Amino acid sequence: MNMEMTRGEIIRHIKSGNVLVNGEPVKPSHLLREGDEIAINIPEKGMGLVPNEKVEFGIISQDENIIAVNKPAGLQVHPSARNETDTLVNGLLSKFPEIGQVGDAPEIRPGIVHRLDRGTSGVLAVARNQKTFLSLKKKFKDREMKKIYWAVVYGVPEKTGIIDAPLARAANYKKQIIAGEKTRTTVRAAVTEYATLAASEKYALLEVSPKTGRTHQIRVHLASIGHPIVGDEKYARKIFSDSRGAKRLMLHAGSLEFEMDGQKYRFEAPVPADFEEFLKNSGISPRGLTKRG
Numbered sequence: 604m605n606m607e608m609t610r611g612e613i614i615r616h617i618k619s620g621n622v623l624v625n626g627e628p629v630k631p632s633h634l635l636r637e638g639d640e641i642a643i644n645i646p647e648k649g650m651g652l653v654p655n656e657k658v659e660f661g662i663i664s665q666d667e668n669i670i671a672v673n674k675p676a677g678l679q680v681h682p683s684a685r686n687e688t689d690t691l692v693n694g695l696l697s698k699f700p701e702i703g704q705v706g707d708a709p710e711i712r713p714g715i716v717h718r719l720d721r722g723t724s725g726v727l728a729v730a731r732n733q734k735t736f737l738s739l740k741k742k743f744k745d746r747e748m749k750k751i752y753w754a755v756v757y758g759v760p761e762k763t764g765i766i767d768a769p770l771a772r773a774a775n776y777k778k779q780i781i782a783g784e785k786t787r788t789t790v791r792a793a794v795t796e797y798a799t800l801a802a803s804e805k806y807a808l809l810e811v812s813p814k815t816g817r818t819h820q821i822r823v824h825l826a827s828i829g830h831p832i833v834g835d836e837k838y839a840r841k842i843f844s845d846s847r848g849a850k851r852l853m854l855h856a857g858s859l860e861f862e863m864d865g866q867k868y869r870f871e872a873p874v875p876a877d878f879e880e881f882l883k884n885s886g887i888s889p890r891g892l893t894k895r896g
Contacts, residue, residue, distance in 0.1 A: 616643075620708045623683070625776035627818065638775060642684040644711065652682060652703065652713065658694025663870050668735040669728055670699060670714075671859070671870035676724040676851045676877070681712045695729060702729065705736050716740055717816060722834070725752070725856025725872040735863075742861055743816055749860040752811040752821060753874070755853035755881060756830040757839065759802045760809065766795045766824040770817045778837060779819045781827050793817045795824040803886035806833060810857075821854065833881070849881055 613622075620628040623642040624635065635641075661673030674680070674691055681692045692713060696703055702714030714729040716739040730736035742748055770793045771782040782790040794814040801808045807830070813820050822838045825831055831839035834849035855878055860869040882888075 618708075620711055625772075626683070627776075636774070636776065644682065644684045644687075652696055652710070653688045653693055654697035654700065655688050655693035656697040658689060658691065658697070660691055660694055661872075663726065663872060668731055668863075669739075669868070670695070670702075670731060672727045672729055673872040674719055674724060674727050674856075676722055676875065679721045680718045680727070681715055691727075699729075699731060702731055705730050705733050707736075707740075717743055719856055720819070720822075720852065720854075722852030723854045723856060724875050724878070726859045726870045727856070728859055728870065738863055739861075742863070746814060747861060749858075750813055750816075750856065751858045751860075752813070753800075753855045753857050753878070754797075754809045754811050754821065754825065755833045755849075755878075755885070755887070756807050756809055756825055757805065757833060758830045759807045760797065760799055760825075760828060760830045763798045764796070764828070766797070766828060767793075768824060768827060769793055770820060770823060779817070779823045781823065791815075791817055793820050793824065795821060797825070801888045806885045806887060808882060808887050822852075850877060853878065853881060 614631045616622055617629065617631045621644050622629070623644070624633060625640050626642070658678070660675060660678060663671040663673050665671065672691065672695070679686055679690045682688070682690050692715065695714065703709060705714045706712055714731065714736065716728060716730055716736060719725065719727055728739060730739055769782040769790045770779050771786045771790045772778070772788040773780045774787065780786070792815060796812045796814065797809045799807050800810055811821050819838070822832055822835055826835070826838040833839070833853040834851050855874060856872060858869065858871045862868070
C-alpha cells in the first residue's frame, strides 16, 4: 500500500473511521498518549470490502429502507485490521450489495448506524439507502430510539433504578470509566434505566433501557453499582471465573422501537438458546423471555 498522502487525505481517513486508536474511531484533533495502539485500515483504491456469504446472522425484517438483523454473539459488526472478511458487514454485503454506498464511512461501515459489542447478541438496524441512514442517525442522536436489553448480572440489584453517571475513557484508553473531577479524557453524559425481572441467589435477570448510546455504557454502569454482567471479561474480571458456564457476555439487545416518516417500527430478537440455557442453569425464571432464536 502506498502510504504517501496529503494531510487532507489523512484527515478524511480519520473521519471515516479508517484509523482507530485503541480499537475506537477518533477525531483528527485527538491527542495520542504513550502506549496507544493505532490501527490503520485504508483499503487500496478499487479494493473495497469483501462480501462473504459464509457469515451467519439472522434477518428479523427487511423492506426497501431498513434491514433488521439479529446479530449472534461473537460476531464482529464491521471489519478491522485484525478481521477484514468475517464480520456482519461482509455478510450483509453478500446479500444486500446496495449498502456499499451508504453511510458516513461506507468503505468500512456500510449501512451501519449503530453497533453492538462483539459479545452482545440481538437487534441491529441497517440502512439500505442514504436518506434512511441520515434519518436513523439523527434519531439515535436525538434519543428517539427506544432500546431494550436483557442482561444477567452478578448479585441482585434494587427492583428498579436509574444510573446517571457520565462516562470517559480510562487514561490508557482500554476501558470506559465513570468520569470524576480529575478525569482528563472527554466526558460524555450517560443514563441507563433498569428493572429486575427475576433472580436466584447469586444472579439476576434485568431489563435495561439505555437513554444514551455510549461505548460499553450498560456494562460500565451496571459494574459501577456492584452488579457487573456475567461473562464480562473486561469489567467483571475479578469474578469472571464464577459464571456457571457462561460462554460469553450475557447481554442481549431484545428490541428496538422508533417512528420514521409516519410509520412505527418495532424489531424484536428472541432470546438465544445459550442465553436461555444459562438462565435455566442458574435457577432464574425467565418470565416469558424463553422464546428461542
